[in-house]
């Protein structure tokens with residue numbers, strides 16, 4: 001059997017190595033248009049920032065290494081320009097301009113995605129950078145060496161990583177995002193925590209706008225934004241998302257799905273059973289929504305191509321889809337999301353509720369506990385739909401717990417029952433994920449009702465009373481306009497100060513004291529009591 005794999009980085013290289021482990025006889029050819037095979041594209045931002053100091057550390061495997069260890073024929077600087085499905089051949093164009101035809105028994109498409117192009121009038125091509133390949137990375141570093149400042153377009157995962165790492169190099173960095181917030185997989189109030197971290201670390205953030213015009217300003221560039229503001233920079237790095245690389249699929253008539261990716265079945269075969277596809281180029285089932293989606297992440301790409309290798313070797317492995325778990329370092333913060341966020345649920349017309357808790361990374365009495373914020377999104381029947389975590393120590397493990405439970409189709413009850421390994425330096429007897437589950441369960445059982453930070457103004461205009469149950473000292477340091485302050489411990493004696501005929505929005509700093517207050521009020525005859533999700537900490541962060 002001769003297998004040709006198009007694309008030799010995350011998915012393609014994994015597929016080739018696994019196939020060789022399963023089938024010593026197969027002829028395996030990787031065709032890669034770039035200069036490198038199997039490099040660590042996820043590590044590139046950190047080499048830009050000088051955190052990964054040695055460029056060679058990004059080269060996971062070489063052409064020679066593939067030959068030596070796996071007997072795999074890697075052809076670099078070769079581009080597949082056409083597939084003839086009837087003849088089972090591909091046309092390969094070498095970078096010296098010559099072409100050849102190569103036959104296959106099975107073909108694997110792992111061509112990845114292309115960065116979405118940006119066109120800004122007046123922006124010179126040599127100052128428009130992107131980050132997809134090692135050559136792109138080298139170009140950013142070369143420009144950064146002489147630049148005073150650089151501007152990153154797009155505050156998604158790659159854009160934020162690039163912005164942070166340019167800052168590490170000591171550059172002035174502007175981050176410009178068309179959406180009103182950074183990091184789209186997060187809901188706005190969780191993203192607000194990230195935005196604060198970016199600003200605190202000297203990134204000049206502009207949300208809800210874009211660059212409309214560039215013009216020379218001496219040796220520098222002047223950028224004019226859609227909101228009319230101007231700024232000066234030396235180059236622009238565009239990180240505004242990716243589009244699946246589907247040129248070959250289109251040319252050869254393979255089916256594409258509604259989101260533009262290559263359609264594959266559970267065995268990861270395209271509409272031609274002799275052709276498999278995986279990675280950023282394919283459309284797979286989003287397991288929470290059940291709908292087709294693009295999931296341009298390294299984990300799914302690697303898992304998919306492992307499955308393809310199994311199937312090429314005669315197995316029957318299936319891919320059930322992705323939930324979309326992603327994590328990001330933003331200076332001192334760890335930021336992650338898994339499954340669907342509340343905004344996506346609303347867009348997909350999926351009924352959801354959500355809770356936010358702020359807890360400690362481990363027992364408060366053991367030194368060094370750090371805050372960790374967890375947002376859960378769940379269905380009315382308790383099924384977990386998504387989770388978001390922002391914190392420092394241990395935030396990643398909380399995200400992975402949520403991902404595991406969501407991946408297994410779990411519920412709030414599973415989160416409440418989740419039995420973590422506990423000792424004071426690591427966790428609490430009630431871990432933050434348990435606490436998030438408890439808060440969700442209270443909401444689901446009707447023990448408390450919730451209100452989101454962004455409904456507070458509207459509810460106040462409609463007559464709602466905000467009740468702040470923190471201490472007078474906390475109240476004095478900042479509070480919601482129009483709130484009355486009755487500390488929790490005084491509440492039972494001051495019920496007469498509260499209206500029975502209006503909604504009461506109760507809040508404390510993070511949501512625990514206000515939950516207790518809500519329970520007192522509800523059991524004392526107040527019916528319209530709503531706990532502010534995430535408390536004043538979330539409200540303050542989200543309102544800026």
Ligand code: FAD
Nearest residue numbers: 007009010011033042079080111112279280296297298301
């Ligand atoms: P790729 O790894 O992109 O490989 C596709 C290859 O196919 C390319 O090298 C391309 O040159 C080649 N190719 C395309 N067409 C042809 C053709 N016609 N002929 C020959 N060769 C062709 N994901 C995460 O999960 N976590 C992260 O932290 C993370 N960080 C990232 C940071 C950066 C800067 C970037 C760019 C991506 C990051 N990703 C991350 C995304 C992750 O790298 C991708 O999801 C993953 O590489 C996709 O694998 P793939 O095999 O589909 O495509």
